[in-house]
Amino acid sequence: xxxxxxxxxxxxxxxxxxxxxxxxxxxxxxxxxxxxxxxxxxxxxxxxxxxxxxxxxxxxxxxxxxxxxxxxxxxxxxxxxxxxxxxxxxxxxxxxxxxxxxxxxxxxxxxxxxxxxxxxxxxxxxxxxxxxxxxxxxxxxxxxxxxxxxxxxxxxxxxxxxxxxxxxxxxxxxxxxxxxxxxxxxxxxxxxxxxxxxxxxxxxxxxxxxxxxxxxxxxxxxxxxxxxxxxxxxxxxxxxxxxxxxxxxxxxxxxxx
Amino acid sequence: xxxxxxxxxxxxxxxxxxxxxxxxxxxxxxxxxxxxxxxxxxxxxxxxxxxxxxxxxxxxxxxxxxxxxxxxxxxxxxxxxxxxxxxxxxxxxxxxxxxxxxxxxxxxxxxxxxxxxxxxxxxxxxxxxxxxxxxxxxxxxxxxxxxxxxxxxxxxxxxxxxxxxxxxxxxxxxxxxxxxxxxxxxxxxxxxxxxxxxxxxxxxxxxxxxxxxxxxxxxxxxxxxxxxxxxxxxxxxxxxxxxxxxxxxxxxxxxxx
Amino acid sequence: xxxxxxxxxxxxxxxxxxxxxxxxxxxxxxxxxxxxxxxxxxxxxxxxxxxxxxxxxxxxxxxxxxxxxxxxxxxxxxxxxxxxxxxxxxxxxxxxxxxxxxxxxxxxxxxxxxxxxxxxxxxxxxxxxxxxxxxxxxxxxxxxxxxxxxxxxxxxxxxxxxxxxxxxxxxxxxxxxxxxxxxxxxxxxxxxxxxxxxxxxxxxxxxxxxxxxxxxxxxxxxxxxxxxxxxxxxxxxxxxxxxxxxxxxxxxxxxxx
Numbered sequence: 001x002x003x004x005x006x007x008x009x010x011x012x013x014x015x016x017x018x019x020x021x022x023x024x025x026x027x028x029x030x031x032x033x034x035x036x037x038x039x040x041x042x043x044x045x046x047x048x049x050x051x052x053x054x055x056x057x058x059x060x061x062x063x064x065x066x067x068x069x070x071x072x073x074x075x076x077x078x079x080x081x082x083x084x085x086x087x088x089x090x091x092x093x094x095x096x097x098x099x100x101x102x103x104x105x106x107x108x109x110x111x112x113x114x115x116x117x118x119x120x121x122x123x124x125x126x127x128x129x130x131x132x133x134x135x136x137x138x139x140x141x142x143x144x145x146x147x148x149x150x151x152x153x154x155x156x157x158x159x160x161x162x163x164x165x166x167x168x169x170x171x172x173x174x175x176x177x178x179x180x181x182x183x184x185x186x187x188x189x190x191x192x193x194x195x196x197x198x199x200x201x202x203x204x205x206x207x208x209x210x211x212x213x214x215x216x217x218x219x220x221x222x223x224x225x226x227x228x229x230x231x232x233x234x235x236x237x238x239x240x241x242x243x244x245x246x247x248x249x250x251x252x253x254x255x256x257x
Numbered sequence: 258x259x260x261x262x263x264x265x266x267x268x269x270x271x272x273x274x275x276x277x278x279x280x281x282x283x284x285x286x287x288x289x290x291x292x293x294x295x296x297x298x299x300x301x302x303x304x305x306x307x308x309x310x311x312x313x314x315x316x317x318x319x320x321x322x323x324x325x326x327x328x329x330x331x332x333x334x335x336x337x338x339x340x341x342x343x344x345x346x347x348x349x350x351x352x353x354x355x356x357x358x359x360x361x362x363x364x365x366x367x368x369x370x371x372x373x374x375x376x377x378x379x380x381x382x383x384x385x386x387x388x389x390x391x392x393x394x395x396x397x398x399x400x401x402x403x404x405x406x407x408x409x410x411x412x413x414x415x416x417x418x419x420x421x422x423x424x425x426x427x428x429x430x431x432x433x434x435x436x437x438x439x440x441x442x443x444x445x446x447x448x449x450x451x452x453x454x455x456x457x458x459x460x461x462x463x464x465x466x467x468x469x470x471x472x473x474x475x476x477x478x479x480x481x482x483x484x485x486x487x488x489x490x491x492x493x494x495x496x497x498x499x500x501x502x503x504x505x506x507x508x509x510x511x512x513x514x
Numbered sequence: 515x516x517x518x519x520x521x522x523x524x525x526x527x528x529x530x531x532x533x534x535x536x537x538x539x540x541x542x543x544x545x546x547x548x549x550x551x552x553x554x555x556x557x558x559x560x561x562x563x564x565x566x567x568x569x570x571x572x573x574x575x576x577x578x579x580x581x582x583x584x585x586x587x588x589x590x591x592x593x594x595x596x597x598x599x600x601x602x603x604x605x606x607x608x609x610x611x612x613x614x615x616x617x618x619x620x621x622x623x624x625x626x627x628x629x630x631x632x633x634x635x636x637x638x639x640x641x642x643x644x645x646x647x648x649x650x651x652x653x654x655x656x657x658x659x660x661x662x663x664x665x666x667x668x669x670x671x672x673x674x675x676x677x678x679x680x681x682x683x684x685x686x687x688x689x690x691x692x693x694x695x696x697x698x699x700x701x702x703x704x705x706x707x708x709x710x711x712x713x714x715x716x717x718x719x720x721x722x723x724x725x726x727x728x729x730x731x732x733x734x735x736x737x738x739x740x741x742x743x744x745x746x747x748x749x750x751x752x753x754x755x756x757x758x759x760x761x762x763x764x765x766x767x768x769x770x771x
Contacts, residue, residue, distance in 0.1 A: 153436060183453060417689055
């Protein structure tokens, strides 16, 4: 079955849709009005792009779908739903059945794992990695080179239910491990590491390692040595480069250019 | 693309389906036999309503699909699957890819967030709010005005795996925050607050705040003051009214009518 | 609507697909090239079987889809995605919207609950039970008769992000309860029980019960008595048999045959 060429005849394409060169659209995907897709993007089967915002349920006749803009060379895997009213830089890559709501603004090279749920009205930097089943609450800010692992939730309501929204900030190069919850308004500092299963109620300092429920400071990331070979692991930009702009060159060399 | 008018021609409609006035059915949705939908409901794309129960795998010829009843003015977003054999009051609203199995009985104004998984054989009251990715085990009872936040699980098996099922009870106005687990048979009392990441092994008293792993009583909800302005926050029905029947009128005023 | 007979006309079937006798394929399912399905399998609607591996994004023309093999009498419920390059024994049964990636090798009678996410390159034994929303990291090994409950994650990266992958091992008859995280390289011993919400950082001994964050040994599984009748519950193979090969006969009787 030649699925990866052109626009599958079972797909539905709305008005005002703009497709770049060499775009592939899989079987039965829906592109609602005003979706803009860059060159060389590959959209899987059963994808919905430009899902209408809630306003359509109020007055379908008056509703006008805002643009959804996806940068070139992106991959959106099957079953994902991206709402109208968001913008993604080049090389977005999603897993399956991802949901991303309106008002999301993301840089280049964002990866979003299967089942992740980005609630919208949030800012995401460049080269951010969300693994499977990550939940990003509204008003979150996730800076460049952040890694968030499965089943992590960034919350936003300090007194649920309330009308107050205090988003989480995750600063650049920070790592949040599996099944952690970041409480509303918390700042997770640059180069920090949040251990698996942490309930983070207070700000995490630069280069701090925290763990536990509630999370407490354990040590500095510089105290962590590889279980494999005893070498330093963090800040990780000196030990890991796959898919990063400094791949094969070293972070310092790349940063000094 | 005019998606929000009438029955999309790619949808599949079974026998004995009853649609009220002004019902919208999105592209490629499937309504199996004996689905009953009230007036003014909006069903998104790729929705499955009346998914057959497991009996169909035993004997497809003898199987008869029980009704699925959805009250008027409901919204079912794309990718959701609602089994045959459940009943929902008016103004049900779901996110995307929700799963609700048979034997679920829900009141009016239920909201169920994206990816939530209601396992069926459970009772859900009026004006209940399940945020994203909530898991409701069989034999749960969730009373009116309860809020359950992302990645919360209501369990039911005290000695897994066993044939014993002891459902959780969440009493009215209680709030269960993100990533908490309620152990089998636990009663979460009226107006209580379960903090994020709690593993709740014992009953939670009326108006109690609990937190931790295992969860312990922290204080009364009446001891919590707003971080914004120092005012009391709980019981929340006096500080929050969006979407509630007392919206714009005050709880006491509404309750006294 | 007669959905459970034959191949639905809206399904898409690739080249080199082999279907056994009495196979049912639901509406709008996609079978990519080289899928092999045994007799009497029932595939729901909106299922994708043989999802192409990532190589197709590198060079679609050169890409050749590896086989996906599903044993006879299996049930794959609607919305599930199974990648090319995996093998499942007889009587696989999935919930809805399950994702299983390439390199997964599973024995007979595997059950995988709704929304579970098996990341591939892993070995799964016979009669394994994954409940809803379980996440199995790459390089995991899950032995026969293991039960894993909702929102459990088996991790694999000891220093995220890194190139090191140390999979989890869950030995036979072990039980991992809801919302637990097993850290990389940990061995969960035979007949052990991991309590709900555990963050498991060290190996779990045979027949040990562990709980907490971080998880600590609580007692032996043999110390646990039923809350219903005071009888012993574990090892569970003596108190539970539904769906097991010793059903109705007793484990020892079956094992001695």
